[in-house]
Amino acid sequence: MIEFVYGKVDFIDTQYIVLETSNIGYQIYCANPFEYQANQEEMVKVYTYQHVREDILRLYGFKTRQERALFEKLLNVSGIGPKGALAVLATGQPDHVIKAIEEEDEAFLVKFPGVGKKTARQMILDLKGKLDDFAPHLFESRSIDESETLTPKEQLNSGALDEAVEALKALGYVDREINRVLPTLREEDTTTDQYIKMALQLIMNR
Incomplete structure (x- = not known):
């Protein structure tokens, strides 16, 4: 290997x-x-x-060995292949996934592409109680709270961009489309509405 x-x-x-x-x-x-x-x-x-x-x-x-280990855990679940496991990790918030499994929150798990109710239930059955070691140190390189290093204005702009991303998802755009334009959006300092307009223009032009 x-x-x-x-x-x-x-x-x-x-x-x-x-x-x-x-x-x-x-x-x-x-x-x-x-x-x-x-x-x-x-x-x-x-x-x-x-x-x-x-x-x-x-x-x-x-990025980390812990992220890879979680990927391998997901592969052990019946009904989840590499593509499905990557889709779960693509959220960038594995702690939310672990919490959903521990709390048997099927409604959260079925939001991932390719994860239906049967697969969500299987994830809970196979992984509940087996992921405790992951939560404290997943993504060690990203453990620092970024908000502590941002100025109030930068925090406001970051919040506006996050809101814009959620709005784009509500409009039906998938993560792959949004991720392609995020680097350009992060270079701008503007409002939620302007981020949305810019994103739509970028997506349509690609």
Whole structure:
């Protein structure tokens, strides 16, 4: 098994990134490839999981070992494959997923693509009580509360962008479409309404 790949971010797609190391480009599927937008042409370490089937061989990448471990736990649930496990991790809030499993909140779990009531129930049956070790240190590199480092104005703008993202989802836009325009939106300092208008223009033009 390949524990991790350390290389330069050469290319970012909607489903994967390409890391170049020793003149070899590794295609690595990620929950949110655009997380690496700020690292374009930079060296990064990506922890990997190698998925092998008769007709496919793929690498899946994660920011931390804990994130990868949760991915592997999800794969053990009947009805969830790599694509479904990535969709769960794509929220960027695994602690909410763990809480939903522990509290048997099926209504929350069925919001994920490909997760119906039967699969949600299976997640609870298979994983409840087995994820306690993940909650305290998931995403160690992201454990610092970003709001503590922002000025009041920056916090206000961050809240406006979050509201805009929720509004776009309510309009029917999926995470993949929204994530493609987020880097551009983050460069702006404006209101919720303006973020929404900008996002709609960007999505329509791509």
